[in-house]
Amino acid sequence: MIDYFRRRPAARRAALVSPAVGAILLFMVLPLGLMLIYSFLQRATYGGVIWEVSFESYIQFLFERDLDDSLIFNAAYLQIYARSFGLAAITTVLCVIIGFPTALYLVQQSPKRRNILMFLVTIPFWTNLLVRTYAWILLLRREGLVDYGLEAVGVTDEPLGLLYTDVANLIGLVYSFLPFMVLPIYSSLEKLDFRLVEAAYDLGANRLTALRRIVIPLAMPGIAAGCILVLVPCLGAYVTPELLGGGKALMIGNLIQQQFGASQNWPFGAALSFALLAIVLIALVAYSLRFGRGALTEGR
Amino acid sequence: MAANPLRRFPGTGIAALAFFAFLYAPVIVLIALSFNSGRSSTLWEGFTFDWYGVVLDNPDILRAAKNSLIVGTFSTVISTVLATIAAIGLDRARFRGRNAVNSVIALPLVVPEIVTAVATLIFFLSIGLQLGLGTVILAHVIFCIPFAYLPIRARLEGMPVTYREAAADLYANEWQTFRRVTLPLLWPGVIAGAMLAFITSLDDFVITYFVAGPGASTLPIYIFASLRMGVTPEVNAISSLMLVVSIVFVSISAWIGRRSS
Numbered sequence: 052m053i054d055y056f057r058r059r060p061a062a063r064r065a066a067l068v069s070p071a072v073g074a075i076l077l078f079m080v081l082p083l084g085l086m087l088i089y090s091f092l093q094r095a096t097y098g099g100v101i102w103e104v105s106f107e108s109y110i111q112f113l114f115e116r117d118l119d120d121s122l123i124f125n126a127a128y129l130q131i132y133a134r135s136f137g138l139a140a141i142t143t144v145l146c147v148i149i150g151f152p153t154a155l156y157l158v159q160q161s162p163k164r165r166n167i168l169m170f171l172v173t174i175p176f177w178t179n180l181l182v183r184t185y186a187w188i189l190l191l192r193r194e195g196l197v198d199y200g201l202e203a204v205g206v207t208d209e210p211l212g213l214l215y216t217d218v219a220n221l222i223g224l225v226y227s228f229l230p231f232m233v234l235p236i237y238s239s240l241e242k243l244d245f246r247l248v249e250a251a252y253d254l255g256a257n258r259l260t261a262l263r264r265i266v267i268p269l270a271m272p273g274i275a276a277g278c279i280l281v282l283v284p285c286l287g288a289y290v291t292p293e294l295l296g297g298g299k300a301l302m303i304g305n306l307i308q309q310q311f312g313a314s315q316n317w318p319f320g321a322a323l324s325f326a327l328l329a330i331v332l333i334a335l336v337a338y339s340l341r342f343g344r345g346a347l348t349e350g351r
Numbered sequence: 352m353a354a355n356p357l358r359r360f361p362g363t364g365i366a367a368l369a370f371f372a373f374l375y376a377p378v379i380v381l382i383a384l385s386f387n388s389g390r391s392s393t394l395w396e397g398f399t400f401d402w403y404g405v406v407l408d409n410p411d412i413l414r415a416a417k418n419s420l421i422v423g424t425f426s427t428v429i430s431t432v433l434a435t436i437a438a439i440g441l442d443r444a445r446f447r448g449r450n451a452v453n454s455v456i457a458l459p460l461v462v463p464e465i466v467t468a469v470a471t472l473i474f475f476l477s478i479g480l481q482l483g484l485g486t487v488i489l490a491h492v493i494f495c496i497p498f499a500y501l502p503i504r505a506r507l508e509g510m511p512v513t514y515r516e517a518a519a520d521l522y523a524n525e526w527q528t529f530r531r532v533t534l535p536l537l538w539p540g541v542i543a544g545a546m547l548a549f550i551t552s553l554d555d556f557v558i559t560y561f562v563a564g565p566g567a568s569t570l571p572i573y574i575f576a577s578l579r580m581g582v583t584p585e586v587n588a589i590s591s592l593m594l595v596v597s598i599v600f601v602s603i604s605a606w607i608g609r610r611s612s
Contacts, residue, residue, distance in 0.1 A: 067440025071433040071496055072455050078493045079458060079467065082474035086466075089473055099476070149373070152366030159359060168367075170605060175374055177547070177601040179554040181571050182590040186377035188582060189384060196380060226373065233370070258360065266360075287463025289557050294578065304465045304557075311469065311561065324469040331463055 083328070090322035098315040108322035128306070132326070135302040138217070139285040142224040143232075146281045147274060149225070150232035154273070155266070157233075158240045169237070172230050184223050184294050191219050191295070215297030223291040228284060232277035239273030240266070272342055279338050283331050303327050378594060385587035402588035412589060415573035421484060422559075422569060423552040426491035427499075431545040433492070434499035439533075442507045459494040467494065468561035475562060482564025490562050491552045498551045499544035502604075506540025539607050546604035550597050 090108050092100040113129065114122040157168055175183065190196045191214040198210045213219050243266065251261040267274075289304030296302070303323065310320025385403070389396030406412055434456075441452065459467065471490050480486055514536065518528040556571040563572060570593060577586055 061446065064440045064446070067436045068452055071437035071500070072452055074433060075455050075458055075493055075496060078471070078474070078489060079462070080455070082470035083462070083466070085474050085477065086470040149366065149370055152360075152363040153370040155360055156363035156367035159363065166609075168371075170602075171371065171374075173605075174598055174601055175378075177550045177554070178378070178597040179556075179571060179590075179593050181554075181556045181574055182381070182593050183377060185574065185578060185586065185590055186381040188578075189380060189587075190377055192582070226377070229370070229374065262360065283461065284463065287465045289465050304463075307465050307469060311472065317473070320469060321473065324466045327463055328466045331461070331466075335461060 086321045087325055090318055090325050092318050094316045094318050096315070098311075098317060100317050105318070108316075108318040111319055112322065112326070128323075131301050131306050132303060134300075135286055135288075135304075138221065138224065138302065139282050139288075141221060142228060142285050143278050143281045145221070145225045146229050146232035146277065150229060150277060151236055151267075151270070151274065154233050154236035154240050154270075157237050158243065172233050172237075175230050180227055181290055181294075184227065184291055187219070187223050187226065187295055188214060191222070214295065215299055217296070217300050220292050220296040220300045220302075223295040224285055224288060227288070227291055228281040231280040231284070235276035235280065236270055236273040239270050239276075243269050275338065275342055279334060283334060286331065287327055381587060382591045382594065385584065385591040387584065387587075390584055402584040403592075405585050406588045406592070409585070411568075412570075412573060415568045415570045418484060418487075418567060419553055419569040419571075422487050422491055423549050425488045426495050426552045427545050427549040429488075429492045430495035430548050431499045431541060434496050434544060434548075435503055435537075435541055437496075438500055438503040438507055439529075439537075441504070443512070456500055457497050460497050464557040468558045471558065472561045482562060482567070484567045486562045486564070487559055487567055487569070490558050491555065494555070494558065495548035495551055499548040502543040502547065503537065503540040506537055506543075510536050542607050543604045546600050546607075550600050553593070554597065 089100055091104055091106065093103050093105040093107060095101050110122065111128075113124065115125040117123050157165055157172075160168060188195075193210045193212045193214065195214070197213065198207070201207045201211065202209075213222075247265050247269075248261050251265050256264065286302075287304050288302055289308060292300050292302040292305055293308075296305075307320050307323045307327070310316045310323065314320075386398050386400070387395055388399035388401065437456065441449065467490075471493075475482065475486050475489075510533070514532050515528050518532045523531065553569075554571065555569075556575060559569050560572060560575070563569070568576070570589065574586060574590060574593075577583065
């Protein structure tokens, strides 16, 4: 047996790699396929499905049935998708606006300081999103610290009641995904040769021109990777809109959860999930066509 | 480099300061409030450890913590073993399909959590698995694999081939080389990967929420459920504990990675 593997590196490789790959194929890829099938089945009244082919879920996405069974266009679900896109796009832009100068600051630091600061950037990655979002409830709720602080400084004279609004939702989303923007921008800026910036000054560029013509173009792969890393999880966000949007500011994630909770419409939930997955995969493929295969997962 | 004014961009310091304040202020406020003797989330009414006592006396929290530990331990061990042998198998191998294998391993990172949760739930129920701790562990193993895999692979890639060649020169066979050279050098990567897998498992909410079923609540599920009842100092305390545990784990993991590189 051992001799067999020694003589055949390809067989040994397959034996070593297949448990992990097999587990993901069996418990992730296969379920995703099953989810697609479910989206074409009929709903059963108390959850689950009836095994009969139906396009009802996809019809329900755009239309609702009138009493006489005629279809009426219904934009409600489409609006939730559009809303999620809008929120995700604004979040991404805000993350670039805050993340880019932060990353630029980080690469200007001494190596030792950089290490410490980069560690501080990564910590939130590994701390519980639910808990960190909960912290914002404490800050944003009526008469919470944000209200209190703004009143003390004299900006406002009555509680804003930010919690359970789109503003709260946006704050939470930016907060959750900001490190995903800083890290890739940092790694592309780290490779930036500052002599190019000096050369730009020699040629009469001012700081803004050097930034616009040299630094930003060279940081572009990092910015693009950051945008994907923020946009993708943001579209599927569940915790933030649930806790900070208070169920009023619905996003795709909450809509999907509802189909498996209160609404008990599994095929529709499967169809909504599949639509989200398709959007995400298209974004990833577009990204890798533009910036090279594996640019995201290989961390380059 | 830092001294050269031509290489400075003024104004970025303020942005970075705002960034770190934004990132850490909520966490600091949360931890501070967990020591507040009053129930207010604004007014400081004195320092106390009482809420931590309340947490440790609550059987529901203790049960959730136990579940979190069981799930975390099992999924960490299984996913780290799978990730380690896969990383060794892929090390320096150039073959067709390598990209495909890497993409499959990275898949749990790119599929939105809510989609994974839905697909996993549908799959478990249609093959007739009873939802419980077992299904939670199974789901966690899958999404922990890439987290365990990445540091292990990074460590393997940073390991000079010359060490293994030297072992071969000294008549070690492949198994001996692996056992005496590769594995000891790989160990820090394995530990770092295992720690990241453990935190990832401990922190997961969305997927667990879908596949837990009654009686298999983990800490995040407990926190989410009690948030429905409103904000309480008890939740502040249990949340602060979770934050501290995660931060300690990441710090140790980073420290092991740094010291050994």
